[in-house]
Amino acid sequence: MKWDKRKLHSLLLETLKAELAAILNAAEMAKEGSNHEDAVAKSKYDTHGLELSYLAGSQFERARTAEAKIAVLENSFFTDYSEDDEINIGALVRLEGPAQKARFYLISDIGAGLDLEFQGEKVFVISPESPLGETLMGHYEGENVESKERQLKAFTIASVN
Numbered sequence: 001m002k003w004d005k006r007k008l009h010s011l012l013l014e015t016l017k018a019e020l021a022a023i024l025n026a027a028e029m030a031k032e033g034s035n036h037e038d039a040v041a042k043s044k045y046d047t048h049g050l051e052l053s054y055l056a057g058s059q060f061e062r063a064r065t066a067e068a069k070i071a072v073l074e075n076s077f078f079t080d081y082s083e084d085d086e087i088n089i090g091a092l093v094r095l096e097g098p099a100q101k102a103r104f105y106l107i108s109d110i111g112a113g114l115d116l117e118f119q120g121e122k123v124f125v126i127s128p129e130s131p132l133g134e135t136l137m138g139h140y141e142g143e144n145v146e147s148k149e150r151q152l153k154a155f156t157i158a159s160v161n
Contacts, residue, residue: 002161003092003118003119003161004119005077005078005079005080005090005092005161006077006078007118008078008092008106008116008118008123009073009077009078011116011118012073012106012108012110012111012114012116012125013070013073013074015111015114015116016066016069016070016073016110016111016114017070019066020063020066020067020070023059023062023063023066024059024060024063026059027056027059027060027062027063028056030052030053030055030056030059031052031053031056033049033052033056034049034050034052034053034055034056035049069110069111070110072110073110073111077090078090078092078106078108080161081160081161082160083140083141083142083159083160084140085140085160086137086138086139086140087107087136087137087138087139087140087157087160088107088128088137088138089107089108089109089128090106090107090108091106091107091136091160091161092104092105092106092123092160092161093105093106093107093136093157093159093160093161094157094158094159094160094161095155095156095157095158096155096156096158097153097154097155097156098154100155102158103122103124104118104121104122104123104124105123105124105125105126105132105133105136106123106124106125106126107126107127107128107133107136107137108125108126108127109127109128111125112125112126112127112130112133113125113126131147131148132147135147135148136157139157140157140160141157141158141159141160142156142157143156143157144156144157145157
């Protein structure tokens with residue numbers, strides 16, 4: 001199966017932007033809560049308003065980090081791979097195990113931990129520093145590989161796009 005990696009790139013961007021919107025919404029709610037009349041300290045031990053303001057600050061910091069990652073992803077793209085190319089960042093890899101259905105992994109510095117639904121398949125976004133990502137980096141289509149990852153010990157790299 002040939003994958004349109006431009007569409008996969010767009011889907012990852014959309015997903016990250018939706019997460020950013022949720023983070024900003026949570027930050028605004030915490031900020032509003034910290035300024036609400038119910039958050040005013042009634043004693044020196046009442047820290048509810050202070051805690052909400054710290055939470056809002058942390059959420060806004062998360063949002064700034066997410067915005068920076070989105071900007072990097074918007075200015076990059078996933079290249080197509082051939083069977084002669086070694087696996088690197090941007091590779092979409094299909095792995096097959098002896099007793100498991102094929103699984104798809106996108107190796108990306110941005111968005112690791114996300115699960116995307118793409119072209120009728122679930123695509124797991126992993127970082128090159130993850131145990132599975134480290135195992136895959138530098139390998140080629142058709143190789144049999146063993147991993148430290150709990151769920152997938154031995155597998156074959158069935159395809160690289």
